[in-house]
Amino acid sequence: MFGFRQIHRQIFKELAVSFLLCLGALLGLILIGRMLQLKELFLSQNLGLVEIVELFVYLTPFFLLLLLPISCMLAVFLTFLRMSTDNELLALKAGGVSLNQLLAAPLLFCALVTLGNVGVSFWGVSWGMDNFKATVLEHASSRTKLVLQPGVFNKEFPGLTLFAQQVEPGGANLGNVFVRDETKPSVPATIVAPRGKVATDTEQGQIIFLLNDGHIYRQSDGKLDVLGFDSYAVRLDLTRLMGGFRLGSDRPKEMSLNKLRELENDPATAELWDGVFLKKLKVEIQKRYALPAACMVLGMFALPFAFSFQGLKQHLGLVLALGCFLVYYTMLSIGFSLGETDTLDPRIGLWIPNALFAFMAVAGINMAGKERFPHIFERLSHIRFRRKAASTC
Structure with a gap:
């Protein structure tokens, strides 16, 4: 029992470190891009470093809604890819530790990230955007009166x-x-x-x-x-x-889930924008549930996915995992579009990606537990070696 606790503790620690590194890198890149978009605001209002940092803190929840699932997926994938490549999983297997016995740490980790994204989705986004707008207006008003x-x-x-x-x-x-x-x-x-x-x-x-x-x-x-x-x-x-941010009335993606629910149930909402606003509300509500669930789904999908590419270098694995997330997000974007045009119910369109990746995760974990999961990278290396040998002869 003590040995299992140590193993789970080490896996969880590595997951957390990888997660924070991935999240920090992705968030940093996005905030730098936003800084370039908001440069006119910073220059016109002559904001100092403290004020700029404050604004970016308020913007962070808006981006975390999408960054948390991808960071969770990358953390699980990179952690188990490294363990697989370094033969740590083989050593554990030789010691009588099965894959199912290793699931506790990634499951707990994905559950915690999911809970964190629930908080961001339900309340964090609206809190951040409300404070961001209020702070910008406060600075602008003070600056106007000052100049x-x-x-x-x-x-x-x-x-x-x-x-x-x-x-x-x-x-x-x-x-x-x-x-x-x-x-x-x-x-x-x-x-x-x-x-x-x-x-x-x-x-x-x-x-x-x-x-x-x-x-x-x-x-x-x-x-x-x-x-x-x-x-x-x-x-x-x-x-x-503001580089694309509007400071006027809240858009659906800037509201809290409670506010979205209230507007959805308000009969007057159906008349706004000839019903387009109500469609956007329904899509946004499902998005607020689907993205937190994606933390668990994508994290578990990444676990057997890492086994199949044993021996792959981590920087190549990072590109591969990002490609898989791009597939997921493309499907999600199609669900957004179909939901907003009322072509497909958003309760279906936005949950198809989660359902598909969840199915692949369960099937993959089951196959990996029975040691029937294909080691794609090893097979590609073997095919390449055979072709090289044949050309030499």
Whole structure:
């Protein structure tokens, strides 16, 4: 019993280390890509390192939903591929330890990763995105009020030139305001108003310059149009700085599972976007269940899969495992598309990949336990050797 505990402890330790390395590498690559997409936000808002790290912490759950299954699969595959290649499994088998007796550690590991992804799926994604949007708007609002200096032309924001002769602390009130709005290049406008203030629209993710009792000047086709107004809002949509992230109303993939369920059961949801929104909701709900389950399914699939490629170098095994995940994700993406177009019920389309890989996992573990699983890499090496010998003769 003590010997088995030691074996399971060592396997679990190696699984955890491989998992953290894979997850850290994949997450790092994605966050670097997002950093390039969000560079305009960082530069325009002059964010420091602490603020950037804070934003990326809030973004992390959004990516973990998909990264946890692939990292779990890679950890199990690489761990047992190494044990198989180094003949550790052969030594254990010679000592009377069967494959079924080694399943406890990977099963526990996959179960823990699955539980972690359940938390990310049900609550983590919405928590992260809510805090991300709120933090960006807070920084943008603070920065806007900070850069507005009396008597200074400000061009911090793309497409807008701002000037105010008087500025109260915090942007509560502006006096003698001039705005050059080129956010719509086809109809640039010059706005002049004696009074104004800065506000934030958290629902739409916008910074708003509210102007009163002014005039709008537009020139087109050699004509100058002048329009007076009592109240006018110049809106700065921060979405353009977000590299694809919208700061307005939540999309289904940014909501918590409870919120998704509430909207699904709301009769008014069926009328939004001519029913398209409801279809997206249903797909997203099944996705929130399917991806956590994928941690267990793909992890168990990787176990016999590693045995079949005994002797394969780990960097080649990594590429092979990523290829298998690509097959899984392609099937999942097809399920997304078919579900959103109402061609196939998402309860079927999004669970077919899990069902197929689960079947292969059970069959593979059963064959490996009976030592009937094909060692593909060894057979390929043997065929190559025979061909080389035949060509020599």
